[in-house]
Amino acid sequence: MTRETPCDLPTPVDVLGEVLHPLRLSGTLYCRAELSAPWGVDVPPLDGLMTVQIVTSGSCWLEIDGLAPRRLAQGSLTLIPHGTPHRLRSAPGVAVAPLFALPVEQVSERYEIMRYGAGGEITHVTYAVVQLDHVAARRLLAQLPRVLHVDAWDDDDASWLHSTLRLISREALALRPGGETVLTRLADILVIQAIRAWLDSAPEARQGWLAALRDGQIGRALAAIHRAPQRDWTVATLAREAGMSRSAFSARFTELVGESAVRYLTNWRMQLAHAHLQQHPEPNAAVARRFGYESEAAFCRAFKRTFGVSPGSVRHAPGTPSGGPGTPPGAMLPGAPADPAAGVPQV
Secondary structure, three states: OOOOOOOOOOOOOOHHHHHHOOOOEEEEEEEEEEEEOOOEEEEOOOOOOEEEEEEEEOOEEEEOOOOOOEEEOOOOEEEEOOOOOEEEEOOOOOOOEEHHHOOOEEEEOOEEEEEEEOOOOEEEEEEEEEEEOOHHHHHHHHHOOOOEEEOOOOOHHHHHHHHHHHHHHHHHHHOOOOHHHHHHHHHHHHHHHHHHHHHHHOHHHHOHHHHHHHOOOHHHHHHHHHHOOOOOOOHHHHHHHHOOOHHHHHHHHHHHHOOOHHHHHHHHHHHHHHHHHHHOOOOHHHHHHHOOOOOHHHHHHHHHHHHOOOHHHHOOOOOOOOOOOOOOHHHHOOOOOOOHHHOOOOO
């Protein structure tokens, strides 16, 4: 690859914020559940997907194997980042029904209503299944715990978040004209807000890659890679961006990030290339140049070392779903019923 002068980056004010900025939800499904006690729902594994539960009235219990059962009160927001199987019940010990066995009323391609239960006390839950596609999002999600909770309506430290929950509650209970659009967009915002709340408060958010993003010097180098992955970065040029000696930079980068700068750069490029190939029918040579490889052969070797397959095996074919915005929701959900009439995985 030809040598290139590193881009002249200003000192990043918030490198972590730059990582949050490209987070976009895709393959998103929403359901307004009207659940009458006693009721229980068994949600299977949803690999690669995140689920969000917002209790807009009443309460319920969340159970995840290996964790203590948790009561979700009105106004609570729960994020399950890794598609972990879980159960929702009106009370402990209530029998659960498989998610895919429950009927739903399809309001639109991305919004459904479920009415289920034995006719007792009502709990309303707005439930979402979402996917975050960007490379930064996947890296961030890998750092998140099994469950994130935000509770109570009146915590002043999260007043903005809870006022949004109140608005979702009103929209979900009334579903006025345009309410579906309002609900889906507000729920998207809440996903990001919940992650931000965790980043601000959790001790584990100050470790590893997240700590590296916050580091004044290593964060500069990471920002340089993220902003211009196609540049011919070397350890020397990245160390210069960080304002460090080559040896000190290499040691600190590996200590914080858990891999060398060169390996991180390669993996970042490969993840971007993989996503690009799934969405765009572009020749290998053009994709190679886009992500910093002048040689198509070098790009293909790096891709196969990273993923174990050739670029052609993941390439998006014209006329097929790409997995991006606009993809039919059912296509995004592993294990969804093959019969469209059977519905998509919703609660």
